[in-house]
Amino acid sequence: MIQKYIFLFTLYFLLSFSSAAQLSAILKSPPYYIKTVKLDNGKQPKSSPIIQLGHRLYFSFDDLQADEKEYSYNIKRFDAYWQPSILNESEFIDGFASDIITDINQSSGTLQSYTHYSLQLPNENTRILLSGNYLLEILDEDGEVVFNKPFILYQKDINVGVQVKWPNEVSIKDQKQMIYFSLYKTGYTILNESENLLVKVFQNNNLNYSINFHQPTFYKGDEWVYHYPQQALFDGINEFRRFECKDLRGFNYGIAYKELTDKLYDFYTYTATPRTHYLYYKDIDGCYILTSEQAFDNVNTEADYVQVHFAYNGDIPQNNKLYVIGRFNDFNPQSADELKLNPETGLYENTQLLKQAYYDYMFVTKNSQGQINRTSIEGDFAQTENDYTVLVYYKAPGARYTKIIGYGTANSDNIR
Secondary structure, rough: OHHHHHHHHHHHHHHHHHHHHHHHOOOOOOOEEEEEEEEOOOOOOOOEEEEOOOOOOEEEEEEOOOOOOEEEEEEEEOOOOOEEEOOOOOHHHHOOOEEOOOOOEEOOOOOOOOOEEEEEEEEOOEEEEEOOOHHHHHHOOOOOOEEEEEEEEEOOOEEEEEEOOOOOHHHHHHEEEEEEEEEEEEOOOOHHHHHHEEEEEEEOOOOOOEEEOOOOEEEEOOOOEEEEOOOEEEEEEOEEEEEEOOOOOOOOOEEEEEEEEEEEEEEEOOOOOOOOOOOOOOOOOOOOEEEEEEEEEEHHHOOOEEEEEEEEEOOOOOOOOEEEEOOHHHOOOHHHHEEEEEOOOOEEEEEEEEOEEEEEEEEEEEEEOOOEEOOOOOOOOOOOOOOOEEEEOOOOOOOOOOOOEEEEEEEEEHHO
């Protein structure tokens, strides 16, 4: 029986990361001069790239070259596993899938000059018709893709009930969080669910990692129950670390000191160490909120950029690299996010050029196979507050596309 559980857990682990690998394979990171790329539902304090179909999508970025380029956008559709859709654009777009970004504003009163570009969808030229997985591409004047950003649109054709529970296994009860959920499909027909239905569970709206399910464990009429105590397990991790750089002159939480050098302010976070116990405070699950004491009218164009210095004092697993992540880099560590050992200080260090804001962040390690470990530095605690989102993908027999027919959420503050 134990070997069976180990096999099933390994299988689901591989399925989860295969989906993430497929997404990471199609992502293109912004160049060095593109900063603060945001695509979300506009909700504060916890914004999300998972948005209800027909609701407003907010997208923006800054170009530090501070000229006025002609950027355009292009929307691409993908299936549940981030493979390109076979649909024509006219089948999922009302209007144009591509258009020029016309909402352009210059920064005002900042040490770092930049041009701010913004876009809202739907708009008078573009309306997305179908739920599913999408990429928003940004193209330059030559039609070359500069960078892209994923998002997911869902519908609520069926109801989804979600609960966060303590694990059944005593040995992991202090570290893991178990997700228990049901689909209530009253009035909605789902055929051959073992092949046509896919349910994804996300933690903290991180699109890079999900646990995937197909077959319900049992049926209670129109309620389909998913109870997988050995597979529906997430690391509890720890509350996110946090700092703010909203005030160029006054106090900022999480900042040891700051100084004005090379025409920009340098903000130094407190040197981090490994966290071996749970730390309670109310975080915003990795998100960030643009805010500036120096912005009087519009934070999008009046907030400045600062050099934020991260430092870590401690060991990391052998043959691993250390990164800083958060919503500011889509929880997707790249080379620019790596903390490298400074032989002069003996600390792992990294510097990020960030816009004035309140930031959540954490440190993770990545091994030589590219697997990210979020607990090696931060610890793993079941009492941590985390958001969970369940999305139900369904491709009806004979259909040419997969749609998202269900959406549910839960928070581990209500763990049972």
